[in-house]
Amino acid sequence: AQSVAQPEDQVNVAEGNPLTVKCTYSVSGNPYLFWYVQYPNRGLQFLLKYITGDNLVKGSYGFEAEFNKSQTSFHLKKPSALVSDSALYFCAVRNTGTASKLTFGTGTRLQVTL
Amino acid sequence: DGGITQSPKYLFRKEGQNVTLSCEQNLNHDAMYWYRQDPGQGLRLIYYSQIVNDFQKGDIAEGYSVSREKKESFPLTVTSAQKNPTAFYLCASSLEESNQPQHFGDGTRLSIL
Numbered sequence: 712a713q714s715v716a717q718p719e720d721q722v723n724v725a726e727g728n729p730l731t732v733k734c735t736y737s738v739s740g741n742p743y744l745f746w747y748v749q750y751p752n753r754g755l756q757f758l759l760k761y762i763t764g765d766n767l768v769k770g771s772y773g774f775e776a777e778f779n780k781s782q783t784s785f786h787l788k789k790p791s792a793l794v795s796d797s798a799l800y801f802c803a804v805r806n807t808g809t810a811s812k813l814t815f816g817t818g819t820r821l822q823v824t825l
Numbered sequence: 826d827g828g829i830t831q832s833p834k835y836l837f838r839k840e841g842q843n844v845t846l847s848c849e850q851n852l853n854h855d856a857m858y859w860y861r862q863d864p865g866q867g868l869r870l871i872y873y874s875q876i877v878n879d880f881q882k883g884d885i886a887e888g889y890s891v892s893r894e895k896k897e898s899f900p901l902t903v904t905s906a907q908k909n910p911t912a913f914y915l916c917a918s919s920l921e922e923s924n925q926p927q928h929f930g931d932g933t934r935l936s937i938l
Contacts, residue, residue, distance in 0.1 A: 752932070752934070753932070754829075757927070760926055812870055813870075
């Protein structure tokens with residue numbers, strides 16, 4: 712079975728400061744990893760994915776994520792947070808098998824304040 | 826613009842009533858999915874379909890039914906057997922390859938009258 716853990720329900724950061732949203736995963740074999748963002752009453756928007764190769768993945772809106780195989784982590788980062796980054800963030804994992812499902816974490820609410 | 830359209834945005838169900846949530850995509854994606862979102866629980870997979878006229882149960886299929894008669898459409902029916910249907914329902918689609926991201930609609934919020 713595969714699983715995703717997002718250990719923080721909420722992350723608070725001041726605008727202009729760096730932000731990190733944590734994600735660890737468990738999967739048999741090699742993972743495909745994804746980050747999504749959700750604004751209130753909207754669907755999920757894709758931010759970035761790790762498939763293979765470089766452990767540092769760059770995505771939309773200045774976000775990036777670092778894949779760490781030994782720690783089974785895929786933390787989302789941004790060097791300088793904006794108030795408009797405030798939203799709900801989901802990490803998701805999928806086994807590299809074509810028939811596997813996408814498993815989501817429970818989400819982390821990011822609150823960026825002035 | 827290519828995308829996924831879910832309708833209606835808000836839906837109310839009476840006791841004993843079946844309701845159908847619409848999902849249409851014009852992304853030419855083979856795979857489509859239905860998720861249920863409850864506060865603090867993330868997204869849970871209800872049903873998914875990888876090809877027309879075929880679909881599989883997800884983790885919480887009881888009380889729900891789907892059809893996939895056209896590539897573009899994947900409607901979800903919430904039946905009276907679903908005793909706790911109040912939730913935010915999200916439809917998604919993707920290319921069939923597992924390394925491709927899913928694209929989501931803007932959801933339907935279902936409540937009980």
